[in-house]
Amino acid sequence: MQAAKILDRVLFDRAYSHLALHEALREQPLEEVDARFVTEVVYGTIKRLNTIDDVLGRVMKQPLRKTDRRVKTILRMSVYQLLFMDRVPERAAIHEGVELAKAWGRGGLKGFVNGVLRNVARQGLPDYRALFDPVQRIALSTSHPEWLVRTWINTYGEAVTEAMCEANAERAYTTLRVNRLQTDRLALQEKLEADGVKTTPGKLSPDSLIVMEGQALHSALFERGAFSFQDESSMRVTDALDPQPGMRVLDACAAPGGKAAHIAERMNDDGEVLANDIHDHKRTLIAEQAERLGLESINAQASDATELAGNIETKTYDRVLVDAPCSGLGVLRAKPDIKWHIDPKEIEQLAALQINILEAAAHALKPGGILVYSTCTVMPAENEDVIAAFLKNNPSFELDDTLDARLGLETENPGQRLIFPQQYDSDGFFIAAMKKRGDQT
């Protein structure tokens, strides 16, 4: 029942999947094994939504859109269990669906639910790989909206798009960032193991550990500030920014403070990190994070970054980071609802906001300083196009071709790096570094 209610909120009221799940499990806690099952059913159903709806469309006489809201949710989550979860026996998935219809006030439709699910079980998953049209083939075999697959194929080609979509359908792992001011990766790995948390080093950042088993959040090491939760791609932003002890750094879009904290750790907590975010209530998140990690160099402030030019001392920061609000299409493994909720028009609006923030924040940078722009999306309009527009309007900036050496990764466009989720099992991410011409003053 809990999974059905969460799905109902996410799919019909557009609640964020991770927040809806978190809230529901806080209000009504479950045993770990049940919580894991609910989590898998919720994320899996959202992840596989268009494929599930296609399967249902093939066996139902009436269109799915005309089906009662609750029954639709029950059918969708039952199909997920039938076709995508090996460990749920067929009979159990069908029985569970019927019982749920009864318990959720739809007992009158239990025969319908039973019939549809039996048909789905009999017919199984269609062979989408045999579809001729690449957009349809990728969209249905990996469960992505067609408009998104089409945009990606036009930009990156069919093979890269297919690999990216397949990676998005994989399970998301939790990744930890070691606080190097307290410990190192190997020592942290050993201490976590003693707490029942098994980890393995990540492929992309030397600061990362991937959780394979156990709940890192429950380890006392978290409260003591030995590590933070952060995806590996995000960790590379600090490498791109290259902050040094004693510097002044502006983080224009900082909440909840993951990168601001990493920057302060890299600076040995010596210098100043101004962590700005538009939302006043998010200052607390940044402050709590700094306190947990024992960092004193972070100051949290609330202001609209598009208005920073008039609100900040210009040309006084050695480094400026714009980790912009974005569509999040690089994090579909962890937040699959994004792919169904985002609309192409929102991407245009986001791109306009991203350029405005970048232009305003750039005023804070000293000549010779480094400006880093990053997003967790794989969408040219929010990435390369934003950088091109910014450079066109701001001739005192140029792409920083030493970025490749700092990241230790080859880039096709020096100074810009797009990380696909299939490359290192990390989030899809974009990082660009630009230098302001002139000597460091």
Ligand SMILES: C[S@@+](CC[C@H](N)C(=O)[O-])C[C@H]1O[C@@H](n2cnc3c(N)ncnc32)[C@H](O)[C@@H]1O
């Ligand atoms: C990608 S998140 C930043 C994540 C953060 N850098 C971290 O590593 O934890 C983008 C942030 O931009 C903030 N934001 C959105 N519009 C903004 C604006 N106009 N000015 C400042 N911050 C903004 C959002 O509140 C959100 O916290």
